[in-house]
Amino acid sequence: MTLSEPRLARWWARRTIRFRLALWYGVGGTLLLTVFAVTLYSFVAVRMGRPLDYQLRGDLARLEKTLSVKPDRTLLWSGAEIVRGHLKTSQFGSPQNQPP
Secondary structure, three states: OOOOOOHHHHHHHHOOHHHHHHHHHHHHHHHHHHHHHHHHHHHHHHHHHHHHHHHHHHHHHHHHHHEEEOOOOOEEEOOEEEEOOEEOEOOOOOEOOOOO
């Protein structure tokens, strides 16, 4: 070793083979685990995330069509007033415009 060698190279050369192999295996395992995690995340996002997002957007569109709020903050479901979580019933006792 000469003084012109980089400091890191001299440090690396002084380490035992056991230490160097352990370090290489640790770095390699970390990279392998990272690649696996990214691949798994991508697969799940494509296979499960997109269909779920599509379904939720459809549900939200249907909800926006049927639910409305009056200026006094009263909720209406297809024109029928919602009172404490239930639709108001008509005079004959059956709910008006029940949600699907």
